[in-house]
Amino acid sequence: MNLREYERAKFELAAILRTALPFAQAGPDGEEASFRELFARLAEDRFNLAVVGRFNRGKTSLMNAMLGTTRLPVGVVPLTSVITTMAYGSGEQVVIDYGRGRLPLRINIEELPAYVTQCGNPENARGVREARVQLPSEPLRLGFRLIDTPGLGSSVVANTRTTEAFLPEADALLLVTSFESPLSEEELRLLRAGPLTPGRAFLAVNKHDTVSAAERAEILAHIRDQLAGAEVLPTPQIFSVSARQALEATARSDAAGWEASGLPALLANLERFMLEERRTAFLDRMCARIESLLAATPQAAPELRRLRELRRSLFTASTGDAPAAMSAVGSAAALAPERPGWFAACAVCQRVEREVFDFLCGFQNAIASNPDARADLAARGGLCDFHTWVYQAMASPQGTCLAYPEVLERLAAGLRTAATLPEEGAPLSEAVERLRPREDACEVCRVQALAERAAVEELLAMIKTDDRFVPDVCMPHFQLVLRRLEDHHEAAHRLLLGQAGSLDRLAADMRRYALKVDGVRSALVSQEEDRAHMRGLMLLAGHPSVTGPGRRRR
Structure with missing residues (x-):
């Protein structure tokens, strides 16, 4: 199972609910509300990944690399105690949430440091509860939600407290350290305290491009010794990465550089964990709740069989080789063929529409004011049926009444002529057809x-x-x-x-x-x-x- 297959499973569950919904609407009060609640749970499902690290570990750069963007502001200014979340949005924007009593504020992403850094918002004097960053990134679209927590070890004590208080709400933890100064005592304490269920922590050691291969191996061995000595159990998976290498590889469409950055392995394991976690903790629970509802609705017997078949297919398949879809379609999106993020309009249709509009702007004025243009239009039998209505959408009633009388009069004269044709001649329909405008005679065509x-x-x-x-x-x-x-x-x-x-x-x-x-x-x-x-x-x-x-x- 990959991210898209996981989402398709949710769509299939929704389709089963939707088919059975009319039976609930016709049943006792409360049944429809139960169905709507399950729809809501499916709609809201997402995987919360908390990204934690000391100041200046390259945490934000790593998140940029994971999302295939450079839009999250990176700098040397410490964060305040504001939680910053990254979720999917059609375009880039930031919503500043102040909590109760104040309306949210929408700002450009370039303005974010003024609300989440110690320099722009010292000790969170602005009273920001959360900064919600919306980005058109494929991993976010497919269900990931990144939470950028305030840096550990900050001079602002509230930063560390905010981070530790938030962690239980996350589905997994990604602790970012670096080869320059591996695992601090504070980072070890965070892992040892176990704010999450064991096995849900991942450790990314950033900036591996700043050390040699031998130094890298030595530092990674030292980190493993630190974890063992601190009795961090189970030992989190450790990934050697370079956010800078990954971002440069993405910009250059360099597949080899992307692989060397270490990001593909990290992303593949995060996705594999998310899928297994969500499949067992969410999909299975949803299947059980839907089955309970359908079992109480006799008319929904076909949907109940369909659900049980889906459940068997979801939980009898092998789980050991989930493909790394996130690394293929998410952060490495820039290594794939270029195209806009989402289809908005056909490039050919847009050009045709623009040029037809420009032509009709002059054409409607000409046929309303120029006798020769009106005569030419009448000789052609007007415009084709389709473009007659395109013209009508632009022209004023007066302009149409000035331009089209000659077209109607010529057609009337042609019909009278057709009425005088002998019976043994060509069919009258053919004579009328010749009076109608042909597509190859339509100026707009x-x-x-x-x-x-x-x-x-x-x-x-x-x-x-x-x-x-x-x-x-x-x-x-x-x-x-x-x-x-x-x-x-x-x-x-x-x-x-x-x-x-x-x-x-x-x-x-x-x-x-x-x-x-x-x-x-x-x-x-x-x-x-x-x-x-x-x-x-x-x-x-x-x-x-x-x-x-x-x-x-x-």
């Missing part, structure tokens, strides 16, 4: 075709010259681009995988949206989830003003 062709050519040039570029295109235009790549198998293969990724991501956004609404947790809906219904349809069919009814794909 011509503009659209040229814009579409230019946009496709531009994308093709980028795809062929940049082996990491994957464009955002709707399925109608995806087929156009793919048809032109028949002699470029590698680029076509990359395009197919990229499009499949976009479709999967949008499907997951739709399912998350539905789950959060079912659980009455709309406040948790991200921007892309809120727009998933429209984005999904536009990815499938293109923008309605470009690929609407009757449009032929050239």
Whole structure:
């Protein structure tokens, strides 16, 4: 099981609940509320990883490397006693939570030091309870939530107290130390005190790029001796890492450098622990609670069988070889083909829409004020049906009434002529068909075709010259681009995988949206989830003003 499979299991549980919900709604009071509570639990599920370390260990740099970003502010200024959490968001922002009595404040991420550092907010004079950082990072999207605790060993005593008080709320602890000054007495005390269930602590020794291989081995052996001497049991897993190496490798798309940084091993083990922990502590418990509800609802017998089959499949599979999906799709995202974080619009549709709009701005004025332009429009039979309505959406009623009488009059004259044709001639429907505007005679169709062709050519040039570029295109235009790549198998293969990724991501956004609404947790809906219904349809069919009814794909 990997992170995506774990999430799909939650979606399947939600689908089972959703199918049985009508029976609960028709049953006694209270049954529906029980269903809604389970929807809410599924919607809120996430894995809280507390990141702890002494000041100047490279803790924030390591979190940047784990999330594949450089946006968390790094510096030499100690933190205050403010807890800073990192969760998924469609865009970057920070929400400063003051607790009761004051509304939250939204700020840019660059302003964060003014609220969480000793320099900007000495001894937390601003009264900040929590700083919630929202980042468009894939590990966060898939269920991780990082908690950056105040540094240990700070001159501000409240910092250490805040960290120790928060740890029991975390699912796991990542203690960050460094090769420059391994494990302090305070760090050992934290591990020995056991604020978490044994086995939930991980130790990252940062900055391994600053020492030789021999020095690295000696220091790691010394840390193991320290842990044994302090009777820290079970001994936490130790990972030798370099946040700086990882960030540089990500920036250079250097797979070998990324591997040498030690981050892949740390991330793979964190993910493996999270999946096993959540599978046993969350999914199993959810299955049991849903089974109890369904068993009390006789009409839900098919859903009960479906649930039991899902439960067997989840808990009879081998758990020893969970793939490192987080390291593959999360922090190393920059090593994968480049594309926007989420599909917002088709690049071809956007260009066509823009150029058609620009053309119609001048066209509507011309046909309203220029007799020759009106005569030409009438001779063409007007615009095609589709673009007639695109024109109508932009034109004023007066402009339409000035421009279109000649079109209607010419059509009326043509129909009268058709009425005089002999019965033994061609069918009257053919005569009428000749009066209707053809797509190849529509001025806007011509503009659209040229814009579409230019946009496709531009994308093709980028795809062929940049082996990491994957464009955002709707399925109608995806087929156009793919048809032109028949002699470029590698680029076509990359395009197919990229499009499949976009479709999967949008499907997951739709399912998350539905789950959060079912659980009455709309406040948790991200921007892309809120727009998933429209984005999904536009990815499938293109923008309605470009690929609407009757449009032929050239």
